[in-house]
Amino acid sequence: MKLVVRGGRVVDPSQDLDGFLEILIEDGCIAQVDEKVKGIRGAEIYEAHGMVVCPGLIDMHVHLREPGQEYKETVRTGTLAAAAAGFTSVACMPNTAPVIDNRSVTEHVMKEARVAGFARVFPIGAVSKGQKGEELAEIGEMVSAGVVAISDDGFPVSNAELMRRALLYSQHYDIPLIQHAQDLDLSAGGVMNEGEWSTRLGLPGAPGSAEDVMVARDVLLAEDTGGRYHVAHLSTARSLDMVRRAKAQGLSVTCEVTPHHLLLTDEAVSKSGFSTNTKMNPPLRSESDREALLNGLADGTVDAIASDHAPHHTDEKDVEFSVAPFGVIGLETNLSLCLDRLVRPGIISLSRLVELFTAGPARVLSLPVGTLEPGSPGDLTIFHPNRPVTIRAKRFRSKARNTPFEGWRLRGRPVATILGGTLLNRPKN
Amino acid sequence: MTQEGWTRKDLIGIEDLSVPEIQLILDTAESFKEVSERPIKKVPTLRGKTVMNLFFEPSTRTRSSFEIAEKRLSADSLNFSSSTSSLSKGESLVDTALNLQAMAPDLIVIRHGHPGVPHMLAERIPAGVINAGDGAHEHPTQALLDAMTILQHKSQLEGLNVSIVGDIEHSRVVRSNIHLLNKMGAEVTLAGPRTMMPVEVEKLGVKAVYTLDEAIKGADVIMILRVQLERQSRMAFPSTREYFNLFGLTRERLKRAKRGVIIMHPGPMNRGVEIASDVADGPYSVILEQVANGVAVRMAVLYLLAGAFQEAA
Numbered sequence A: 001m002k003l004v005v006r007g008g009r010v011v012d013p014s015q016d017l018d019g020f021l022e023i024l025i026e027d028g029c030i031a032q033v034d035e036k037v038k039g040i041r042g043a044e045i046y047e048a049h050g051m052v053v054c055p056g057l058i059d060m061h062v063h064l065r066e067p068g069q070e071y072k073e074t075v076r077t078g079t080l081a082a083a084a085a086g087f088t089s090v091a092c093m094p095n096t097a098p099v100i101d102n103r104s105v106t107e108h109v110m111k112e113a114r115v116a117g118f119a120r121v122f123p124i125g126a127v128s129k130g131q132k133g134e135e136l137a138e139i140g141e142m143v144s145a146g147v148v149a150i151s152d153d154g155f156p157v158s159n160a161e162l163m164r165r166a167l168l169y170s171q172h173y174d175i176p177l178i179q180h181a182q183d184l185d186l187s188a189g190g191v192m193n194e195g196e197w198s199t200r201l202g203l204p205g206a207p208g209s210a211e212d213v214m215v216a217r218d219v220l221l222a223e224d225t226g227g228r229y230h231v232a233h234l235s236t237a238r239s240l241d242m243v244r245r246a247k248a249q250g251l252s253v254t255c256e257v258t259p260h261h262l263l264l265t266d267e268a269v270s271k272s273g274f275s276t277n278t279k280m281n282p283p284l285r286s287e288s289d290r291e292a293l294l295n296g297l298a299d300g301t302v303d304a305i306a307s308d309h310a311p312h313h314t315d316e317k318d319v320e321f322s323v324a325p326f327g328v329i330g331l332e333t334n335l336s337l338c339l340d341r342l343v344r345p346g347i348i349s350l351s352r353l354v355e356l357f358t359a360g361p362a363r364v365l366s367l368p369v370g371t372l373e374p375g376s377p378g379d380l381t382i383f384h385p386n387r388p389v390t391i392r393a394k395r396f397r398s399k400a401r402n403t404p405f406e407g408w409r410l411r412g413r414p415v416a417t418i419l420g421g422t423l424l425n426r427p428k429n
Numbered sequence B: 001m002t003q004e005g006w007t008r009k010d011l012i013g014i015e016d017l018s019v020p021e022i023q024l025i026l027d028t029a030e031s032f033k034e035v036s037e038r039p040i041k042k043v044p045t046l047r048g049k050t051v052m053n054l055f056f057e058p059s060t061r062t063r064s065s066f067e068i069a070e071k072r073l074s075a076d077s078l079n080f081s082s083s084t085s086s087l088s089k090g091e092s093l094v095d096t097a098l099n100l101q102a103m104a105p106d107l108i109v110i111r112h113g114h115p116g117v118p119h120m121l122a123e124r125i126p127a128g129v130i131n132a133g134d135g136a137h138e139h140p141t142q143a144l145l146d147a148m149t150i151l152q153h154k155s156q157l158e159g160l161n162v163s164i165v166g167d168i169e170h171s172r173v174v175r176s177n178i179h180l181l182n183k184m185g186a187e188v189t190l191a192g193p194r195t196m197m198p199v200e201v202e203k204l205g206v207k208a209v210y211t212l213d214e215a216i217k218g219a220d221v222i223m224i225l226r227v228q229l230e231r232q233s234r235m236a237f238p239s240t241r242e243y244f245n246l247f248g249l250t251r252e253r254l255k256r257a258k259r260g261v262i263i264m265h266p267g268p269m270n271r272g273v274e275i276a277s278d279v280a281d282g283p284y285s286v287i288l289e290q291v292a293n294g295v296a297v298r299m300a301v302l303y304l305l306a307g308a309f310q311e312a313a
């Protein structure tokens, strides 16, 4: 089984590659990347003229909702959405029912992913048993079953001593701890960012400091322990600054940001007329926070863009703003949004964007993907850098429709996804 | 009387309204005031119209005011109240809305604890929706009746100094009043404990001060807000006694007020907490006029929206 992709602009930030190159995939793995690959007799040829070809994209923060909430999303529909959108790898969060806090649930998720066959699924295990924040989960057992990181996402690790222990213990397996950084007392009752717009709308606000005090505490503990610490969906200027300083200090501290925090502010809650698709956690922040995040992308402080894909059923979201569940989906809008709103205006380069979706998250999670290094898995994403597209939730492969980007007209879109040398799809309109 | 110039199906908030729209409501209310002074306080204007009053929060004052306004306009009213956020246990707001719409009301008056609910309802059903208070967001008829009351004592709103004192954070009355007074050219000063002042409130075009004396000084109008004792879950102040010491309006403190100052309160009052009895019942108080004007303003709003509905139908 051979596949040659040629004629496109190949961008692989893991090797500083950016040029018109050919790629040969053989037996599911990258075999050659060269101006003219050799030994292509019998190979299927994919002509990628006018396209960009890069390592298969990684979304390091998604909620697949399986097991337990299959009415929102399943491993199958979530990975189908990923494949349609150019993502060959996803890391899924453990806030399922039951929680991914042991070997058997981990194995179940991985088996469902293999059966579906649309994307590589890297489960993230819980930090604590049942995500209760009390005792450590069986981290070693989960790692041997395939878990690549630990997180109590959705339930911040509030207890500082548990955090310290987890940062120490996780070093036995050299995996990062991913924190949903939020002080639950400071954010109590908040349904949006505390600021001008919460004041105008009369909605209870959660201040940015709820995130900042947690990041500050955790960075100190990361310094004490030497553990690998990653901030999920970082959303404030001050938290970003703390990550920047921790990196300068040489600590193993990394972070991801979401497209919605990069492209929207809390004003969207008002502009959308209380749309519950502008309600997520952490909430959409102020314009100055948003600008700081954009700077963080450009200066290298941010390691990855991740969607925090959080599917909810339409009936759950179609309620009063205050009582709606937090979260929006993002897998099927990630790439087009970032191409149109980050690369096209020149906020970051195309290769930096590719890095944020490939080499960046691969480095954070120590994944074997996200590179075109010979011998790596033969995962490619082929996208058109400026073909127009309009976001229409009803066309999503995800089961969910809760996007704040409905109707956005963008330029740049995925064209084909290759997983382990197999061409999965050529998404249509 | 004319409904000319009114095109909205709903009254969700003051923030959306233009100055001519506010003026139209106030003028219309002024002409309805006369109805309440007749021996037979009833006009046939809304005969055959159905108005539903949905109160998802306890409210005696606002609900009665709307009910009286509806009766004086000869509308058929239906009242639903519930202390939870749905009318029937477990029913979603959207289902509630669809069920109500099936009964084909012309107008719906809604009070709800969550901001945005009247907006949500208005988007989904053809009936006109009147916001009778949504969480800490807006309470447009209150701001309108406050404006009407001020205008009975002052020749115009433009250039007036209006101080609003109390629990700013949890008050929908404040937000609607800020929008209305700003649009009409008044200067608004807010005062209250720092723990009850919402962040970045200056961006709404007001000044924030943190002593009662600063709020009193130079004010033409002082509005005292109800301290929402039931909403103080966030450690905002230690006791009602301390509140009264810092921000309770007393006759002694009023000595520093400008001549001709008027004192307002949207009710219900906590005497001895935010306002002393001798001030509430004293010569500057216009609190009972507010109540009377509430009926006229609500008649005006019902009348204007019913007309808009007719044209749309």
Ligand SMILES: [Zn+2]
Pocket (backbone or CB within 6 Å): A153, A154, A180, A232, A233, A281, A282
């Ligand atoms: Zn999270």
